[in-house]
Amino acid sequence: xxxxxxxxxxxxxxxxxxxxxxxxxxxxxxxxxxxxxxxxxxxxxxxxxxxxxxxxxxxxxxxxxxxxxxxxxxxxxxxxxxxxxxxxxxxxxxxxxxxxxxxxxxxxxxxxxxxxxxxxx
Numbered sequence: 726x727x728x729x730x731x732x733x734x735x736x737x738x739x740x741x742x743x744x745x746x747x748x749x750x751x752x753x754x755x756x757x758x759x760x761x762x763x764x765x766x767x768x769x770x771x772x773x774x775x776x777x778x779x780x781x782x783x784x785x786x787x788x789x790x791x792x793x794x795x796x797x798x799x800x801x802x803x804x805x806x807x808x809x810x811x812x813x814x815x816x817x818x819x820x821x822x823x824x825x826x827x828x829x830x831x832x833x834x835x836x837x838x839x840x841x842x843x844x845x846x
Contacts, residue, residue: 731756732830745777745793752812754780759827761796761815770798770812778814780826784833792826794818 733756734740740754742764752766762780764770774797781791796814804811816823 731758732827732834740780740782742778742780745779751778752810754782755811757827757830759816759819759824761799761813764812764814765804766810766812769801769803769810770814772798772800774798775817780823782826782830784829790826790829792822793820794823795820 734754740757742751742754742762743749744751752764755763755765757763757780775795777793777795779791779793781789783789795817797817799813799815801810801812803809
C-alpha cells in the first residue's frame with residue numbers, strides 16, 4: 726500500500742518539471758504526492774541519481790504556481806503504449822513550497838468534485 730495518496734493528471738502537459746537553475750524542460754509530471762512524483766520524459770533517468778527540480782503549473786485563473794524539491798530516482802521504465810520514459814522520483818527533502826503545491830492541487834480537486842455533486846437548480 727502506498728504511503729501517500731497520488732494525484733493523477735489526465736493531461737501530462739499541465740505540470741512541468743525542470744532541473745533547478747535550468748530553463749530546459751526535464752519532463753512532465755504524470756502524478757504527484759507528498760512523497761514524490763512520476764516524471765514523463767523523452768530520455769531515461771538513471772535510478773539512484775539525485776537532482777534538484779523546479780515544478781510549475783498554471784491554475785484555472787492563469788496564475789503559475791512553482792515548487793522546488795530535492796529528489797532521487799527510484800525506478801525508470803518505458804511506457805510501451807506511448808514510448809515515453811517514466812521515472813518514479815522520491816523526495817529527498819520535503820520543501821514547504823512542494824507541500825503547498827500538492828495541498829493546493831488536492832484542494833482544487835476536492836472543490837471541483839464537490840461542485841460536480843451539488844444539486845442542480
